[in-house]
Amino acid sequence: MPKKTTELEVRLPMWDELPTFSLHLDQLLDLTNGVLEPITGDKVTKTMLHNYFKDKILVPPVKKRYYRTQLAGSIVVGLLKNIFTLSEVKAGLITMLGTGSPKAGYNNFVVMFNEQAAKVGTEISDPTSLELKSANQATLMQYDAVQSILFWLLAKYRLNDLMDNEQEEAATEN
Template sequence: MTNLTKFKRWENSISRMHFPKWKELPSLGLYVDQVAAVINENLASLGMEPLTKSMINNYVKKKTIQAPIKKKYAVNQIVDLLLIGFFKNTFAIDDIRRGILQITSKDYPKQAYDRFVEILNARLKNEKVPDNPNFDPANEQLMNFGIDAVLASLKARYLLKMMAKESQVGKDNHENKE
């Protein structure tokens, strides 16, 4: 099987991935272990690095996300962590935070996050993004660019990893013949 065939198979598998909308996320307060599990379940399906409890605690200490109330995280904090986890390998944390603040300055966090999910899920499936005339066009463009950058980076890394693995296999086979 060629690298391109393997890549297309992987790309097809991520097209079945579904990032959760706001109402699909747990609405009861969760402890940090539970938050990490929810976040990582969604990130893993895209082959992204997990967020650890230490990372989450550091985001709280650095005020990247709001502190939990009585050690319990609400849905808005889960959303922030999902976004951080999605974007962190492509953008600096400060840029991610600024992007979240920019987008939520004109649109409510729930609407902004749900629009992000609509765009991401459509991009993963290679479908047309449904129109939303109620959403700020500049915010929408910012999300489109960010999502496209992350997905392009993910795809490039995956393909490079496969190519490197195959060239190592070829190298090992060549060395075995000598």
Template sequence: MGAMDDYQQWEESLLTTELPRWDQLPKFDLYMDQVVAFINTTLGKLEFEPVTASMINNYVKHKVVLAPVKKKYQSMQIADILVISLLKQNYSLDVIHSGINQVTKRNYPKQAYDHFIEMLEAGIREQQRPEMVGADQLNEKLLEVAVESIITGLKAKKLLKLMEREKA
């Protein structure tokens, strides 16, 4: 099987990607090691760099993620860490933080998170992306560009990996 066949097979496997919606996030608070395991399991199929406890501590230190309460993380913090993990390949922490603030300024975090995930999955499947009813056009464009950058980055990394393997 050639590298292009491998790539097409990988692309097909992406079509089954399902990321958790807000209501599918853990209902109970998680300790750091549980958060790390949840994030890495959730994003494993996408072949992102694994998240570490020190990365999460850095997000908290830079106030991109709220500090845990009694060393436990809640749904909101887990959603933020998932979004950061998806975007950090292409954007700085400051840009991600600013983007999260802009999007959640106009929508509740649950709605904004779910909409982002729905847009990402639609983009992966190359379907028309859903629009949030009554959404601000700039907000929608920001989400659209962010989603496109994630998908393009995933594809570029996979292609480079296959090309390096073929060259070796």
């Protein structure tokens, strides 16, 4: 399960930190879950990935080989699916990738996510990595999605803390 609320320490890998070699589906799944599970406490399954490829939410593999594009996409979708419908995730990814390369779109998302995650539990603030006043709609959408994910995570962590505290209090009363 994720860490206590005040210790929200999450970090997504940048594009250049992702493997450069081709992956099998099991490897893609392991790498995706290695990033997501410590953050969300949830896993992506093979069935979920197959559905994302079939529904063209993620770029399908080439001859059953998966690359950075699929890994980066599965990480982002794995985070976004918790707060948006899959059709919203697909529309958001299309919008985001329509303005540039997968690498640029993913890195922009990761920079915002990592920067804002480091501030969770403090006051809400604009990112220091970009100027929101001059940002395009796709960037603003990414920023809003990052904030939504982090608020969801913080609420989830706080709920877990409350439940843990109640169990501890019940145990000491007995």
